[in-house]
Amino acid sequence: xxxxDGAPNWLRRMPTGYHIAQKIIARAAxxxxxxxxxxxxxxxxxxxxxxxxxPRRIWPRLIELGxxxxxxxKIVVVTDHFTPAVDAESAAILKLTRDFVREFxxxxxxxxxxxxxxxxxxxxxxxxxxFACGGDSHSSNGGAFxxxxxxxxAIEMTGVVVTGEIWLQVPRAVRVNWxxxxxxxxxxxxVMLLLCRELGIDNAHHVIEFxxxxxxxxxxNERTTLTNMAAELGAETGIVEPDETTLAxxxxxxxxxxxxxxxxxxxxxxxxxxxxxxxAAALAPQVAAPHSPANSGPVDSFADxxxxxxxxxxxxxxxxxxxxxxxxxxxxxxxxxxTRLMVAPASQRVIRxxxxxxxLQTLVDAGAYLxxxxxxxxxxxxxxxxxxxxxxxxxxxxxxxxxxxxxxxxVYLGSPYTVAASAVAGRIADPREMLSQEPGSDPA
Amino acid sequence: MTQIGGAAWVFGDGVDTDVxxxxxxxxxxxDVMARHCMEAIDPEFAARIVPGDIVVAGRNFGVGSARExxxxxxxxxxxxxxxxxxxxxxxxxxxLNFGIPTLVFPQAGEIAAGDRLCIDPLAGRIENRTQAxxxxxxxxxxxxxxxxxxxxxxxYLKQRIAARGAS
Numbered sequence: 001x002x003x004x005d006g007a008p009n010w011l012r013r014m015p016t017g018y019h020i021a022q023k024i025i026a027r028a029a030x031x032x033x034x035x036x037x038x039x040x041x042x043x044x045x046x047x048x049x050x051x052x053x054x055p056r057r058i059w060p061r062l063i064e065l066g067x068x069x070x071x072x073x074k075i076v077v078v079t080d081h082f083t084p085a086v087d088a089e090s091a092a093i094l095k096l097t098r099d100f101v102r103e104f105x106x107x108x109x110x111x112x113x114x115x116x117x118x119x120x121x122x123x124x125x126x127x128x129x130x131f132a133c134g135g136d137s138h139s140s141n142g143g144a145f146x147x148x149x150x151x152x153x154a155i156e157m158t159g160v161v162v163t164g165e166i167w168l169q170v171p172r173a174v175r176v177n178w179x180x181x182x183x184x185x186x187x188x189x190x191v192m193l194l195l196c197r198e199l200g201i202d203n204a205h206h207v208i209e210f211x212x213x214x215x216x217x218x219x220x221n222e223r224t225t226l227t228n229m230a231a232e233l234g235a236e237t238g239i240v241e242p243d244e245t246t247l248a249x250x251x252x253x254x255x256x257x258x259x260x261x262x263x264x265x266x267x268x269x270x271x272x273x274x275x276x277x278x279x280a281a282a283l284a285p286q287v288a289a290p291h292s293p294a295n296s297g298p299v300d301s302f303a304d305x306x307x308x309x310x311x312x313x314x315x316x317x318x319x320x321x322x323x324x325x326x327x328x329x330x331x332x333x334x335x336x337x338x339t340r341l342m343v344a345p346a347s348q349r350v351i352r353x354x355x356x357x358x359x360l361q362t363l364v365d366a367g368a369y370l371x372x373x374x375x376x377x378x379x380x381x382x383x384x385x386x387x388x389x390x391x392x393x394x395x396x397x398x399x400x401x402x403x404x405x406x407x408x409x410x411v412y413l414g415s416p417y418t419v420a421a422s423a424v425a426g427r428i429a430d431p432r433e434m435l436s437q438e439p440g441s442d443p444a
Numbered sequence: 445m446t447q448i449g450g451a452a453w454v455f456g457d458g459v460d461t462d463v464x465x466x467x468x469x470x471x472x473x474x475d476v477m478a479r480h481c482m483e484a485i486d487p488e489f490a491a492r493i494v495p496g497d498i499v500v501a502g503r504n505f506g507v508g509s510a511r512e513x514x515x516x517x518x519x520x521x522x523x524x525x526x527x528x529x530x531x532x533x534x535x536x537x538x539x540l541n542f543g544i545p546t547l548v549f550p551q552a553g554e555i556a557a558g559d560r561l562c563i564d565p566l567a568g569r570i571e572n573r574t575q576a577x578x579x580x581x582x583x584x585x586x587x588x589x590x591x592x593x594x595x596x597x598x599x600y601l602k603q604r605i606a607a608r609g610a611s
Contacts, residue, residue, distance in 0.1 A: 039585075039587045052470070052511075053510060053511065053512065057512065061598060064598065065598070065601055065602060065605055066605070067605060081470075082471075087471075089471035090471060093471070135510060136509075136510050137508065137509050137510040137534055139510075151510045151534055152510060152534060152537065153510050153511070153512035153534055153537065153538035153541065154510075154512045155512050155538055155541040155542060155596075155597055155598070156537055156538065156541055156597070158597070158598075158601070159541075159597055159601060162601055162605075163601075163604075167587065167588075201458070201504065201507060202458075202503055202504040202507070202530060202532075204504075204530065204531065204532070204533040204536075205533075234504060234507055234532060234533065236533060292458060379462075379467040379470075379509070380466065380467035380468045381467055381470060385468075398460075398462070398508065398509075400460040400462040400463065400508060401460075401462065401463055401484040401485070402462055402463060402466050402467075402468070402483075402484045403462045403467065405468065407466075407483065407484040
């Protein structure tokens with residue numbers, strides 16, 4: 001299934017081609033070419049600042065340094081972690097974020113419009129060939145658009161905001177090819193939960209490049225699920241080579257991609273650290289058990305785990321496509337007594353679109369409890385936090401101990417299909433069974 | 445950067461940033477946040493660590509989020525250095541940016557809790573005085589030495605800005 005390049009350097013045929021991330025890094029570093037392992041300094045095309053690790057942590061440092069921001073036009077600010085304000089502290093953080101935007105005249109500010117990674121995608125702000133940094137680990141989300149976008153801490157983003165530059169060790173690339181079509185009830189989320197197990201979650205110094213006909217057939221929403229969770233793989237970032245689907249999404253967002261946007265591709269003879277191939281048709285819905293995304297297996301290995309809460313939310317798990325997956329399972333069904341289903345759509349646009357197409361109606365008819373858009377319970381910041389010993393199945397990306405609240409709570413990760421099916425069953429359940437049955441005919 | 449000495453606090457593989465800096469305390473002061481650092485896996489850690497003590501861990505230390513509060517909480521508690529087999533990528537950069545000596549230590553598994561360690565981070569020398577063993581590992585990354593010598597990214601940025609102003 002894999003081709004691991006274990007040959008010593010002197011035996012390896014000299015590669016002549018480059019992978020897409022290598023080409024983007026070379027461009028951003030002002031070089032003709034860069035090689036894996038090299039340390040380079042890159043110019044940043046876009047810096048994403050969120051209310052969590054953004055202005056509240058960066059502004060005091062700018063004051064201490066006595067400087068402003070390097071280029072307000074290259075900064076995007078989004079409020080999402082502390083929205084809506086629920087106490088004096090969160091209100092103050094949001095106010096500070098708005099004051100920062102005014103002080104430095106930052107033109108692109110999305111206040112309470114949704115989760116930053118999703119908002120960037122919705123507005124066509126991440127484009128092929130860009131080199132971008134975000135002050136949040138799931139900034140890898142943007143890589144779905146054929147750009148190099150990685151997450152960094154607020155201290156490092158302070159450096160970016162002051163200098164417009166960041167250092168990088170050029171990563172090696174791991175190519176992950178998927179072929180074939182998913183069965184009913186299977187989605188990109190299942191791909192990532194399987195990969196967390198198969199590739200492990202310590203892929204530092206590597207960029208994960210997703211490809212194959214399965215990925216080519218995916219919507220941009222589903223592709224961002226792949227690159228978003230490259231963060232869970234511990235990779236530098238994830239990336240998908242751009243194609244017509246990418247360009248169409250950027251145009252639909254009202255932006256015009258560069259005329260040569262599709263030149264950002266990996267060469268056929270690019271040097272990969274490993275190439276993996278998987279069959280989408282053979283993929284079953286996956287669930288990751290507490291307390292690591294790598295602790296995953298087919299859904300039936302977790303059947304009959306009772307759940308107190310089913311949560312559909314976060315950048316990775318509450319896009320329009322995710323809400324539609326949940327609705328496909330919930331149509332004509334009810335959430336089980338004793339289980340609560342909570343839905344926090346990833347953006348205001350998702351709410352508008354899911355209202356227009358009836359998806360939200362289906363969810364609330366099934367008994368879903370609607371929450372405001374934002375990062376919410378995924379990081380124990382907003383509504384939907386878990387109590388001691390509670391069990392949750394969640395469409396989010398992390399299930400570390402204490403991630404969604406109490407340290408003794410258990411968080412299982414699954415696709416929106418699996419979360420919805422589990423909400424109906426009151427225990428972890430295989431969505432394929434419900435999707436193949438008429439509502440009302442199931443024993444529950 | 446001078447030598448660092450202290451007792452070893454030993455952790456396993458995959459210690460994530462959520463247990464170092466739990467989201468529940470994001471809005472609280474660093475004093476409060478640090479009191480809950482590692483609580484989910486070692487409730488004694490924050491109360492009992494002595495400034496200068498050294499965190500020793502297995503693979504992928506600091507996996508997870510970009511939250512800089514993770515290394516900040518360790519630094520606030522007085523952690524003198526971090527030695528792990530490997531690191532979560534953002535945590536590693538954050539820790540060095542705060543000037544915390546952070547070394548890749550493949551033999552971390554040979555250290556026992558409470559061992560007295562003495563470290564020269566620039567030379568990559570780790571002495572276990574309890575076990576009377578000395579290790580040599582890769583020192584701090586060469587391209588970051590100027591930043592680390594300055595004491596971290598903030599003092600380094602100050603130097604660069606001052607140099608820019610003077611030129």
